[in-house]
Amino acid sequence: MRIYGAQLQLSASDLAKHLACRHLTWLDLMEARGELRRPLWHDSGLIALEQRGLQHERAYLDHLRNQGLEVLEWGADAADAMKRGVDAIAQADLSDGRWRGRADVLLRVNQPSKLGNWSYEVVDTKLARETRGGTILQLCLYSELVAQIQGHTPEFMHVVIPGNDFKPEKFRVKEYEAYYRYVKKRLEQEVQSPRSKVESRGSYPDPVEHCDLCNWWSHCNAQRRKDDHLSFVAGITKAQIRELKEQNVTTLLELAHMSSAERIRQQARLQLEYRETKKPVYEILEIEADRGLCRLPEPSKGDIFLDFEADPFVENGGLEYLLGYSTMDGEYTAMWALNRIEERRMFESFLEMVIRRLNQFPDLHIYHFSPYEPTALKRLAGRYSSRQDELDRLLRGGVFVDLYAVVKQALQASVERYSIKDLEIFSGFKRNIDLDQAKENLHQLEFALELNDLEGIAAETCKIVAGYNRDDCLSTAKLRDWLETLRAGKEISRPALQSGEPSEEVDERRQKVLAVMDRLLRDTPEDPQQQNHEQHAKWLLAQMLEWHRREDKVSWWEYFRLNDLTDEELMDERSAISGLQFSKRIGG
Structure with a gap:
């Protein structure tokens, strides 16, 4: 949004931001008029995201060149290039005076227009795995501006995400035009409204998802603080x-x-x-069977306190780059994985260690804060089709203990967020690594991972990130100890110890399948890139042996996860209904 001459110009990003937060439109308008200054804001994580976006776009352009297409890049006149019939136009500036935008790519298609026997459709390169409404609105605007040049609206618009061989997701423009026109008209009316009308309507910085990415966050948060x-x-x-x-x-x-x-x-x-x-104050809630403090098992000398560090934007599907755990004696172990091969070895080594330790301490449990850790282990088991039996044994045996769930069901405390860090005021844990320093180094490490710049990862950065992870593990242990003091002297039951062993029938079938898999995978490299055609065919066949069982397992894992949630937590789940109370039976 900017004032050019005497006219207010709107952009494609203004449309997306208006959809995310109507108050943001008002703030941007006041800035454009010179009535408000945007706060200075630096986020290395967003910088890394922008760099990854540019890298993804360059990779897509290289893909087009490899297909033999002519690609015209920065600085070209989009209308002139379209008239000449260039195959692909990157960073195409489009404008009708009132609206402007820069399309990632205009791709020539064999559809006649006033340009000739060709026309153009818009392609957007995005990192998000799911196409959002804001992206669709931007594409609709680009398509409208393209239509003004070529004489008709493109039939399709496209989104290209990483990890899909650059195969675009297609959207039919006409199916979204009505909604696009509605939002566009609403935005145009909004920016033409006098200040008094906007204020009387009640524009307010209510927190929304976009706040995490917004330059105005500190401005809005200060307003919310002031208003309590x-x-x-x-x-x-x-x-x-x-x-x-x-x-x-x-x-x-x-x-x-x-x-x-x-x-x-x-x-x-x-x-x-x-x-x-x-x-700081807290109050213990009424004790209920199998909830809260009743979920705490008897402490064991073999107990483990687990925490992951992960980056969802590395490659296709993210990377669990650090698995850290501490034991009852305070000893901490950091297991690093900077690529897929290391990630698999880290995952397998950890579960092998746990099984050995479980055989030594049958009453051990793995404590974590939030459901992320067991979810990550399930994801890795599925990704690599490995150690699923070992993980199943831990899940069936109730080895994982989520202290976040214990806290939420056991007490209420004078904190704004029930995070492991906010609860340290009660557990008494003191961190060794400053949180601001940790955040900066986490961003540096993840920035390098996302750009595949492993040589750019400094040893000091890894040391600080590992120290931060160690603090989280030790803080989890300290929280468990504090929760144990809350139940001391009270008649509170504990979960029964479970073996976790499969039934004889399941175990016998599994052993037969493993024997066949071992024969198929004999002398086959672990890395698929190093397999020849015959080895890869055997590898695929080996994975197919357990495919249905793995798929079924995911459904059961999700079922048991939902069973562990409270009514309050189920409110946020799309696949569950919460808050129902039996009234009466009708019919029948």
Whole structure:
């Protein structure tokens, strides 16, 4: 958004941002008018994301060249290049005076237009695995601007994501035109509205998903702090905020003083008490069987405290680049993986270690904070078709203990977020690595991983990241110990110890399958890139032996994951229904 001459010009990104946050449109407009200055904001993670986006776009252009297409890059006049019939036009500047945009690629197709026996369709290169609404709106705008040059609207628009051999996802333009025109008209009306009308409508910086990427975050967050916004109440949902506003409750203070005994009111009361007394407080909830403190098993000398560091943007599907764990004696182990081969070895070595340790300490458990760690192990087991029996044994045996779930079901505390770091005020853990320093080094490491610049990873960076991971593992152990003190002296049951061993029938069948797999994979390199055609065919056949069982396993893992969630947590799950209460039987 900018004022060029006397006219306000809007861009494709303005459309996407308006869809993400209407208040952002108002802030950008005030900046364009010179009424507000955008805060200075630096995020090395976003810089890395931009670099990866450029790298992905360059790779796609190279792909087009390898197909024998002529690719015209930066600085070219898009309209002139389209009239000449260039195969592909990169970074094409498009404008009609009011609206402007820069399309990643205009690709020539065999569809007649006023240009000749050809026309153009828009291609956008994106890193996101799922195409978002904002991307579709941008593509619609580019397609409209292209139509003004060639005389008709392109039939399709395309999105190319990494890891799919550059095969584009196609969207039919006409199917999205109506919604595009609606959002576009709404934005045009918005920027033409006088300030008084926008303010009377109630433009407010309510937190949205886009906040994590927004330059205006500090400005909006300061406004929310000043207003004591309800979003600072830990665990509150957007639906609850809407309901409270309908009751004229708009601040944490007002919520804390409500007469209702609902859990969210109690949460606000605890946070208000901490704000006024500067003393952290917590309250233990009513003890329920199989929930909260009842989920804590008997401590064992073999217990393990686990934490992963991962980057979802490395290659296709992300990379678990650091698996760290500590034991009861405080000893910490860091297992690094900077590529797929190392990731597999790390995963297999960890599970082999756990099984050996489990044979030594049958009562051991693996503690973690949040569901991420067992989910990551399941993902790795599926990715490499490896160690699934060992992982199944741990899952069946209830070896994994999620301390986040224990905390959420056991108590309420005067924190804005129930993170491992926010709870350290109660557990008493002191970190060795400064969190700001850790964040910066995490970004540097992940930036190098995403660009495949392994030589650019400094030893000091790895040392700091490992130190941060070590702190998380030791903090998890400290949290477990603190939770144990809360149950001390109380009659609270513990989970029964389970063996985790499969049934004889399942085990016998599995042994037969493994024997066949071993014969097929004999003398076959682990790395698929090093396999010849015959070896790769045998490798594929070996994977097919267990394909249905692996697919079925994923469904069961998801079923048991949902079973472990609270009613409150199930509210955020698309595949579950929560909050139902039996009223009466009808019919029959």
